[in-house]
Amino acid sequence: MGDATPPKEHILILLPLPPNQELLNGIKKKHPGVTITYHVLEFKVEFGGEPHKIPDEDFLETTILVTLGVFPSNVKLLKNVKLIHLFSAGADKLADTPVWEETTIPITNSSGVHGPQISEWVILQMLANNHKQKLLLEWQKKHYWGKHAEVGWVRDYVGQRLGVLGYGAIGRQTARVSKALGMDVIAYTASPRKTPESKRDNGYIVPGTGDEEGLIPSAWYSGLDKASLHNFLGQDIDVLLIAVPLTPQTQHFLGKEEFEILGKKNAFIVNIARGPIIKTEDLIAAVKKPAKEGGLRGAALDVTEPEPLPEDSELWDVENIAVTPHVSGMGDTYADRAFAILDINLTNLEQGKPLINVVSRKKGY
Incomplete structure (x- = not known):
């Protein structure tokens, strides 16, 4: 007798995006027998939101669920689901939902798809701050040809140090680009990375990007306690990239004490992770404190607390703080890459191999 035919998968996709038939047909072609049901949802639906007008039968027939965070309130409808693939990198808003607490269904995320575009946003903010782009754009609007003395000297990034708080896909690609600018890079992770294998990135990597082997940092630091964090922040950091997931341990991880340490070098802060960190x-x-007194030279925030940022928030008007509305990850290749992760994991399921990009319920990411 020949090999048994593997069971066919029924994929239910719940996304606030129109279906890309080319991508879906590619999955069907590579995985014969797979069936797909696609529901386009409103973008405002958040993690744990109740899906609208989705028949219970669709959930009951599903073996693989692809979602930005929408699940049925009755998790028993997911009794046949063997994999949930999140179309986002973060899973922090999922932590209190029934699917997280009452099931053991493996959850994978789309970490890695944002690396190139978010790292470009990070570098954009770093360069804009150093080269006084805000001032120059104001001059252009006024049709004013300013004097060199009014701009002052610009220090390039050669020899400056980038501290990456959270060395995942985004941190690794930012490190790669920063090294090309001549910067030194140091990394900080929750747990020690003392072996070559522990420094590897085993998740999804956009080809030609990142730091798969973890060879770029000149030094690695680790720990979730204040002493370990302060040791890292005290390593003469010029630019701090915040790229850690939001967990109970990283809630308000950086405050007055940490900024005082970073202020010794008048560091520039970039946050693309979550606002409450x-x-x-x-x-x-x-940032308002004078540089001579240990103030930060500025910050760039693509995430805030809360979101959306209220119109009357002081953040909008601080001279050296740039604020954007959580857009750094937007890119026209996002869906292609997120579905590429699904494709890889479909193959891994078929071949009995470990899944990639698995979310740890214990760690929260």
Whole structure:
């Protein structure tokens, strides 16, 4: 007798995006027998939101669920689901939902798809701050040809140090680009990375990007306690990239004490992770403090606490803080890459291999 035919998968996709038939047909062609049901949802639906007008039968027939965070309130409808693939990198808003607490269904995320575009946003903010782009754009609007003395000297990034708080896909690609600018890079992770294998990135990597072997950092630091964090922040960091997931341990991870340490080098702060990792009022105070007194030279925030940022928030008007509305990860290749992760994991399921990009319920990411 020949090999048994593997069971066919029924994929239910719940996304606020129109279906890309080319991508879906590619999955069907590579995985014969797979069936796909696609529901386009409103973008405002958040993690744990109740899906609208989706028949219970669709959930009951599903073996693989692809979602930005929408699940049925009755998790028994997911009794046949063997994999949930999140169309986002973060899973922090999923932590209190029934699917997280009451099931053991493996969850994978789309970490890795944002690396190139978010790292470009990070570098954009770093260069804009150093080269006084805000001032120059104001001059252009006024049709004003300013004098060199009014701009002052610009220090390039050669020899400056980038500290990456959270050395995942985004941190690794930013490190790669920063090294090309002549920067030194140091990395900080929750757990020690003392072996070559522990420094490897085993998740999804956009070809030609990142730091798969973890060879770029000149030094690695680790720990979730204050002493370990302060040791890392005290390593003469010129630019700090915040790229850690939001967990109970990283909630308000950076505040007055941490900014005072970073202020010794008048560091520039970039946050593309989650707003609540930073104590906003402490950041504002640190940026407003004069450089001679240990103030930060500025910050760039693509995430805030709360989101959306209220119109009357002081953050909007702080001179050296750039704020954007959580857009750094937007890119026209996002869906292609997120479905590429699904494709890889479909193959891994068929071949009995470990899944990639698995979310740990214990760690929260």
